Amino acid sequence: MQPLDPQPAPAISVASIQMAPAIGEVAANVARSIELAEEAAARGARLVVLPELANTGYMFDSREEAYALAEPVPEGPSSRAWIALAERLGIYLVAGIAERWGDRLYNAALIAGPQGYIGTYRKLHLWGDENLYFEAGDLGLPVFHTELGRLGVAICYDGWFPEVYRLLALRGADLVAVPTNWVPMPGQTADGPAMAHALAIAGAHSNGLTVVCADRVGVERGQPFVGRSLIVGSQGWTAAGPASADREEILLAAVDLKTARRGRQLNAFNHVLRDRRCDVYDERLGAADAPAQR
Template sequence: MAAKHEEKLMIACLQFEPRFGEVADNRARSIAMIEQAADAGARIVILPELVISGYMFQSRAEAFALAEPIPDGPSTIAWAEVAARRKLFLVAGIAEREGDRLYNSAVVIGPDGVLGVYRKLHLWADENLWFEAGNLGLPVFSTPHGRIGVAICYDGWFPEVFRLAAVEGADLVCVPTNWVPIPGQVEGRGPMANILHMAAAHSNSMVIACADRVGTERGQPFVGHSLIVGHTGWPVAGPASGDSEEIVLAEVDLSAARRARNWNSFNHPLRDRRTDIYAERLGAKPSDRRP
């Protein structure tokens, strides 16, 4: 009898509206939404960027006061408790404090605790005033469900991020984000961010799950439209609304994404790269996480 390769996995993106500076309230409401997603069968849950603090800092001192250490900060501890109790994996955006340095980070947590941290590589606008650029590269985390990479918001405008995650073996890239309106957006069309992540999913044959926030914070609107994109490049859930909190759920097969990279008898988007013309890793350092 042929081996069965198919494994269905429920992923949830939590479209959430943080209340700036209300750390305890944001933490409690995020956990309530995680519980709802778990009740719906989610095994991997993604929360937005900077979900505990909010986004629109007015000084570095304010950002520093709202940041937390990882893994010993109260939000990571609380998220780890719910991940253990509900036996799920979480990817959650947080302002990380390490000594005197701040990072726009995402913590990756499983039932057995913290797997690691991703620090945003490409800082947007005033983030450059508060945060250091990420210094941990593009780690890929092994789980029983598949290998998970992470990107945050503006990272999604760089195709190298998704290609390198694919080269490192990622089946799924989780994207905590705070998308804002950008120049060139056309009225009546969905956000350019949706199109970019659909293209990245297709060209790398991977699943990409984007959890955005909604609302207006200190005059800055956020666009919502969270979505989960299958390995073919088409949404399998969402886009969500542009203005409401909601849970975007999809059942995916991560092993199918890996098998589908063989597009035909000749072509495979990773093997077909012309590394005699451009560097195999686009200048990135090799990782010992590569399978």
């Protein structure tokens, strides 16, 4: 049973960690993520978000390679290192990880806090060759209750589906952490607008959610990554970033989650969630409740 919701502090500092994992270099990737998270915590961050597949890298050659690099969550060495980090620093951490569950593989995120392991999110919408290696997520869209507020998670391509942000908001989320490995989209130029930014901004504004996107940088096995991590406030305005396109970077922003909930009331008449026409479309888009966390 989930505990009663604690009242969040008026403002917290959140951090997006933009880093450059190397394919297969799990120990080195985790060590680098710990260094960057320690720096973010030293600068006041209470929540730290790492990129998608931050421990393994992204461009697997085969399912066999992905399986060999994946780990059980929370029992594996990457999970244990990140959980110990969150406990030691007294922070909340969301970290993209390749999860092995029996003979199944998931593109997942570990959620940990000052008291240890909190839960796992598994990516619902697989992109490109991920379909060759991973199973689609089967844990739904859980919301994790923390002392900071209520936390949802989406991974990369999940953000292309407005249902993800809407359902997380309806389930009470205040903030959505987005570990991601954005790649250039068709028609996107190196110095032009990023489609991922538009989608994160729209999801934040339309649902009154703070959205913390942590991307990776670099080129891996010929695939370039966009970088340009972003933190979006609950009104849809950029709170920090975009980060650079080609180097590691830490973004920090102060967010007031209690005020953000009130900010869903746009004026005397309009509220971004209550104005939905549920006589015309299903209030929860036909979605079932999120499964209980294991």
